[in-house]
Amino acid sequence: MKTIRKPVPAPATGRRHWRSLEELADTKEFKEWLHREFPSGASEMAEGQSRRHFLQIMSASFALAGIATLGAGCRRPVENLEPFGKQPSDYVFGASQYFATAMPLRCGAQPLVVKSYEGRPIKIEGNNLFPGGIGATDRYAQASILDLYDPDRARFYRKQGQKISKDDALGSLSDLSSRFAGNQGQGLAFVVEQTSSPSRDRLLAILASRYPQAEWYAADAIHSVIHQEAASKAFGQAVRPEFHFEKARVILSLDADFLGGEDDSVNHIRRFASGRKPGETMNRLYVVESLFTLTGAAADHRLRLGASQVLGVASQILDQINGKGTASTPWVAECARDLAANPGAALVMAGQGQPLAVHLLANAINSALGAVGNTLLLATAPAPSFHLKSFRDLNPSAVDTLVIVGANPAYHFNWTQKPKNVVRLGFYEDETSELSDLHIPSAHYLESWGDAMASNGCKLAIQPLIQPLFDGMTELEFLARIAGEAVTNPYSIVKATFGEDGDRWKQFLFNGFVADTAPLLGNLSLALGRDELQSMAAGFNTQAPTADKLEVVFYRDAKLDDGRFANNGWMQELPDPITKMTWDNAVLMSRKTARALGVENGDLVEISLNGSTVTGPVWTQPGMADFSLGLALGYGRSRAGRVGSGVGFNAFTLFRGRYVDSGATIRKTGSTYVLACTQDHWSMEGRPAVREANLDEFSRNPKFASEDFHGVEPPIVQSLYPNPLDEAKKTALQQWGMAVDLNACVGCGTCVVACQSENNIPIVGKDQVKRGREMHWMRIDRYYTSDPGRKNNPSLFDFNADENQSDPNQQFAAWIDDVQAVNQPMLCQQCESAPCESVCPVNATVHDEEGLNVMAYNRCIGTRYCSNNCPYKVRHFNFLDYNKRPLSELKGPMYSTTLTHKTNGEWDLLRWLKDPDIGMRTEAEWDLIKLSKNPDVTVRMRGVMEKCTYCTQRIEQAKIAQKSRAGGSGNVRLSEAEGTIPKTACQQVCPAGAIVFGDVSDPESSVSRQKLSSLNYSVLGDLLTKPRTTYLARVRNPNPAMPDYHAPYSTEEYENGLLTRKGTS
């Protein structure tokens, strides 16, 4: 007899999780979104194309296809194989090659290893030979490969906007060089960006001696040297600080988003996560911040505070540690006490956006806590060779020729008044190109020779993977030509800077680095007196913001950086780690601010600050400081390219070099704007997907998260039918599985981009994201959790109770102000007993013997039943041929057809007869798209379901390599001890090491050991899907003495029946 099992109630302990205010308030829109498998309109045509019209077009195209088939379709095209004339030595055709290089950043560089297939770079990985590296990268490095193949990048040498030959451009540069050599560079000015390249420093020195009268400006939109500046000032000599979170037991962040927006976050995440193992030595994180950041999401205690108020907290904490004064709140007092109780194992970090005074206070606190030399390491830093003035101080009328090296001041500084002559090296033809007289296309770093310094002071090699695609010039060659150097070849320049030849040079290129780091300085004493600190602190406006004097916090965007990735579709479509917004920025504010200003999500408001205004949509962000506005920089580009132009609003219009500004006012414009936010997509209706507890509960009951999760899960009932996999398993050599550690994961989203890069996942555009059609095989679910004690309406947590649930104003309830967040990477769980498989009518998704739930794309007919039946919502349907859609139509119209469409004046139908693959793309785009795809993974077409494969291509390659080595022997099993187990793309890039993949049939493998942890649990395990991907429950480590110590979610509510669902008693 069929029994209906009780559905799983939500956890009685741990916190209730919700992902958006709409979900929490359970608005009508949210419910509709939730209960529709595919969002409204997902299966319907848009923009005035009726079904009838569609059928007309389709029948015509079938008829034409039939005619075309008679001519050409019956015969396979003749394909030629064109081998080399001369065989390059050691080159194996069809085998990937790997080269070490580095991605230059404004603050250091990231050591990388890049995979090259038939001469084209395909995938970027971290260099795991690098000291302290684990082969991880950040999301910017992952996405940077798409820039290389960007059809919109600058392709031509231009003078006054007209195309000229490269030789003419070189001639102009040498003219410039000789013209200014005569007058010592009078009237010449250079605009450069911050880099760490020793070769560039050498060239700048040559330029400075050749043109002593020339002026030098820095045009960095984002100021990232403040840590070094502050430490140098605090300790009285030029030092570079390194923050070693792995050695710290107690960490205080003063508005420092070191896991997200700060530079060098990849190292910070790695260090922080390694100290975050649940147990005695687990670290504790206090965060004082105004925005809700990834660091705030990882915090054990978070104080929501206006950014201008952080100075006060910093100075109080210093006083408390020194035993002076009284703290204004118990939060500050207890935090200071906890820091002081861990001398030598505490660490305080101030944020890049905070003024120097806060940084100096942080250094003083660190010094008082004995952190210097323990958790805060100081290394000698080279003194800056010469002083760069800020671009804001440039007087255009005093300059004859301005040489801009890479920077984009027209966008970052709203620069419009150009001097007589502007020469510019730029990767894009962007806002600054409009003001340039001579524009030279820049080479991508994957096309360049160069060098850089890593954040730990190691010298890194940048070597090209490919010839410059559009004959662009490297920065080094550009500068050398202006300097009139005899040697302009960047390879020779780098080698000359390196200064050595032979084996050491070869080793440098092979490894990609030289492991000589600057010596550490040990425990330096503070060179600043208390009075000095106090006088610095006194000079700042620390008035609390109000509704008519709002505080504005500008921040580096998690995706576009300062706007340099604006034309990168992967970055635009990556959901913001916290807001989960794609393709836009917004005016972030707390619910209290929104209520006081009378605005709601999506209202367009005009912000006035410093006499400038900008208009953007409102987004209510839980956990934000009141009367603070969060504005992401990097959006609103007017000339970024076809992907990035006109996306979002330009916060640089208001920006005056201060990351925290005050006195802003807001005016409601009356119109609204639709944001494409993915936070409600693929929701799980409040099931206990994420499980967490406090450290003390974990030590009392280490098994809190496993299958008997607080006794609320039904007993496992064995399935009636045998699982065919159990039989097939017996013949398999390995069984694949994954464990994701929610304690390590900070939610940075690097894995999402890496997956996109590895698996040829297309971008779909904002309109398609709004319809819920994003294609990411992997997503990071961000759940908000809140303190139940402060909520005023307990029935909110009863999702099936319809009473009191549809009031949208509940998003303005007070208890949502202080939220915590948890991140959960969600990808195909590779269920052993997969619900998707049993409903596929064509057997397109089946199991292989190693436990993978595989997709045969060619069998898929697109019924989407599998996605309907997937409890994890990890299957994605390819609604349109996103790979064949031209970039110009990324933002609409959505359903253009080859029948009525012309590309470059030629009917697409005729183009289709010539090349059936090209779609509606122009040749210029198509050539680059073809280069950029990973040849090991099928490029899926429209009408096909797709999902995470555990990187089956990597698994197969590893197996093939092992079997080829085995030859006539039985040594075919992959083993972790021999290092033959492949890594999935997400695992390889994870800076936190949160994802562990491997052979679960090997009890010694690290994934098996992870799964033995008492924290291990399956999401929705009660459905008997037997997922191969399991999670380690999250443990928080709050301080019991703190006023905001949350006892684990009381079981009271569950006992009161408030959590039981309607109709299931």
Next chain:
Amino acid sequence: MSAIFPKWTNWLPLVLALVAALAGGAVTAGVVIYVTPKYYRVGYQPVQPVPFSHKIHAGQLGLDCRYCHSNVDKSWVANIPSASTCMNCHNQVLKDDPRLAIVRESATNNTPIPWVQIHIVPDYVYFNHSVHVNRGISCVECHGRVDQMDTVRQAKSLSMSFCLDCHRDPAAHIRPVDKVTDLGWQWDSDPAKAAKMQEINGTKFVHDWKVESLQSCSACHR
């Protein structure tokens, strides 16, 4: 009625019937020729830019396959040799032969020779040469007796069922690893005895080398 239906319409039924018969026949023939899985251009033998004879090189001279297809045991693809490989011998042998003009030009100027591809599997099939030849599957299993072909033609269908036939029963096809490129090799000159030995040794190899009889999608499709 003749105003409406002219005289020629009397023939209309017959013409329609004829057209229908022809069309039906064409469809039937088309299905038989094109749609049945056995047809995968077996016998396809295009004219190559250089009249290279495998029969002479691999058959009579006894060159090992891997002398030219040197990456076949290292890569997923069995490479077509570069012209410089040809010139290793042909700078001595037939060094002025007009048939080798393209090869000499290619080796001098590094311009590729446009060989016509014969053996093609669809793009969604990720066939790997190295894992087959390193594990005792001979070239002859898929390519036939290339050492007896003057101009190479496709000998086997290379359809999915062709692949699966072998994957379902590897023991019938596996041979000692060092005999992989010996296309004419047999266990014994007596066919009955050879078949018997194949059965015994094949089963042994499959067992000892832990050969997986992979039939799941992920083995070939990614």
